[in-house]
Amino acid sequence: MNDYSTITLHMIRHFNVDPAHVFQAWLTPEMMRKWFFTLEHTNKVTTNTPQVGGGWEVVDHREGTDYRAIGEYLEITSSTKLVFTFKMPQFSDTEDTITVEFKEVPQGCEMNFSQCIIVPHEESWTEADIEKASKEYHDGSEHGWNLMFMGLKELVETGQISYKGY
Template sequence: MKKTSTIVLTMARRLNASSNDVYKAWTKPELMKKWLFTTDSTNVVAKNDFRIGGVWEIVDRRGDEEYRATGEYLEIDAPHRLEFSFIMPQFNDLQDRIVVWVSQVRDACEMTFKQEIVVPHEEDWSEKEIETAMADYSGQSEEGWDRMFENLKQLVETGDVGIREGK
């Protein structure tokens, strides 16, 4: 069994949209394919079985490669809270946990995102090597989610995702 550590990434965004619209963007395949790990133009698969225990899946084609993100819904409290597992099997078989909270605040909403990132490492790694790996995983995840959240913002605020999709 591979040795792992866990690091928690938390991010927040204020979106000029209703909490219902933001929640739908996380759960409706026709909206998910516009921003969640993919874009409308590169999406190959966007589906979900939206129920506790149901599975969601996104497949994105980047050049000649396909990248798959999948997971299982663990908790659903529409339109305020969503919890699901997350795995990208082409990289490893480790499963992260993601929780999204969406709250209406006047004419906007606040979205808080938390990812418990499982970081693989070797048994003989020093504390410093483990800390470096955890920082790398967290930094790369934050960078990716930041780009996706910009696309989510465009989608829920304007109904469309613009040129930023390739960034």
């Protein structure tokens, strides 16, 4: 049996602004620190080198704990596509891959998001354990991204985020 399995989370979101504006919210540290794995009032670090091979890092401070997310850009196509890795080293050595595509639509922008999630297995797990863990990873990731995408939508459409906590 493998020591891990993979699942894919797919999400689609619509924004009432052009794709370039949403694309920049994924790459500009001043915008990232307001929604991407953090909120402005809990953010300690946001760095980004938006080029293939470049990295990004976000450190969010919640309830006395620092949560660090890091990754590397694998593909960047101006205003249309981002592919990057995602890892939270304090929790796991696994590295997910995220693809975000931006398409112009009559109402503004359609964003297609997918995350290939690595689900580590414990040695004694049965198929039922793996299925349960896969569902938990999927649902937990979907919940987190839903909250972040609500903030992203507010940010790109109004310039600010009213939501103050995850």
